[in-house]
Amino acid sequence: MEAKRAADGASVTRSRRRLSPAVLVAIAVVTALLAAGGYLAWQVYGTTWLARDRAAGTVAELRASWAAATPTPTPTPDAPDADPQVPVPALPEPGEAAWILRIPSLGVEWPVVSGVEGRLLTEAVGWYPSTALPGQVGNTAIAGLRLTNGAPFERLLELREGDEVIIDTATATFTYRIVLAPAELTVQADESWVLDPVPGEPDTVPSQALLTLTTHEDLIDTPDRSVGFGVLEKAETTR
Numbered sequence: 001m002e003a004k005r006a007a008d009g010a011s012v013t014r015s016r017r018r019l020s021p022a023v024l025v026a027i028a029v030v031t032a033l034l035a036a037g038g039y040l041a042w043q044v045y046g047t048t049w050l051a052r053d054r055a056a057g058t059v060a061e062l063r064a065s066w067a068a069a070t071p072t073p074t075p076t077p078d079a080p081d082a083d084p085q086v087p088v089p090a091l092p093e094p095g096e097a098a099w100i101l102r103i104p105s106l107g108v109e110w111p112v113v114s115g116v117e118g119r120l121l122t123e124a125v126g127w128y129p130s131t132a133l134p135g136q137v138g139n140t141a142i143a144g145l146r147l148t149n150g151a152p153f154e155r156l157l158e159l160r161e162g163d164e165v166i167i168d169t170a171t172a173t174f175t176y177r178i179v180l181a182p183a184e185l186t187v188q189a190d191e192s193w194v195l196d197p198v199p200g201e202p203d204t205v206p207s208q209a210l211l212t213l214t215t216h217e218d219l220i221d222t223p224d225r226s227v228g229f230g231v232l233e234k235a236e237t238t239r
Contacts, residue, residue, distance in 0.1 A: 051150030054123055058097050058111040066170045066239070086235045087171035089133045099134060100168040101125055101142060101152075106159065110152040112142060112167070122149040131195055132209070134167040135174040135235050138197040141212040146219060153215040157183040157226055165211060165230050171239045176211040176230035189223045199229065208232065 092098035092114040099112040116126035125144035132138030144153035159165075165176045187194060194214065197206040209232035217224035 089169040102166040175234040180229040182226040182228035
């Protein structure tokens with residue numbers, strides 16, 4: 001019996017020794033691929049689930065704070081550039097979640113933060129602080145991600161001419177109508193003319209309230225950006 005056990009042990013030892021370097025490399029490659037796949041799945045699905053949950057919470061908090069706030073006075077005609085019928089949104093602090101963006105045709109409802117730095121876009125869509133406040137004459141520009149971290153603009157290229165894009169603020173709702181769909185215009189990441197008060201016409205004094213939406217054109221990181229434009233169609237006081 002002891003001899004048989006010894007023989008079996010020797011056989012196992014020889015089997016282990018037969019693992020060639022190629023097999024070991026293959027095992028290492030498979031392990032690495034599984035790890036990479038798990039990380040990718042987390043980035044695409046895990047971060048998206050968490051970000052959407054946080055965004056929904058932020059939207060709920062904004063609406064609750066607006067409902068509880070004391071109404072602010074409506075601007076008078078003496079205020080520069082003020083519409084006497086619609087309150088002017090307050091200038092948000094950097095990184096502050098200040099408004100809510102809604103795109104009914106895509107089922108989008110996301111908080112809007114002041115700023116477009118990478119970390120901010122992991123939890124909201126971002127307003128370019130160099131552009132106009134919602135509802136004001138000029139160009140209000142907003143950026144969002146198409147993949148990972150909630151992917152609020154995942155379906156932005158499905159937006160069509162005539163679709164509504166709505167920005168809710170503490171005191172007013174601004175409804176824009178898309179006049180150029182994001183799928184129809186591609187620019188490079190460094191083409192800032194789309195953020196001009198009148199896009200592409202830096203020397204022109206704006207006379208309309210415009211909206212610009214920007215996102216990555218591709219689902220991988222490339223310099224291509226899809227850009228859509230809208231015009232303000234309706235402004236309504238909510239408080």
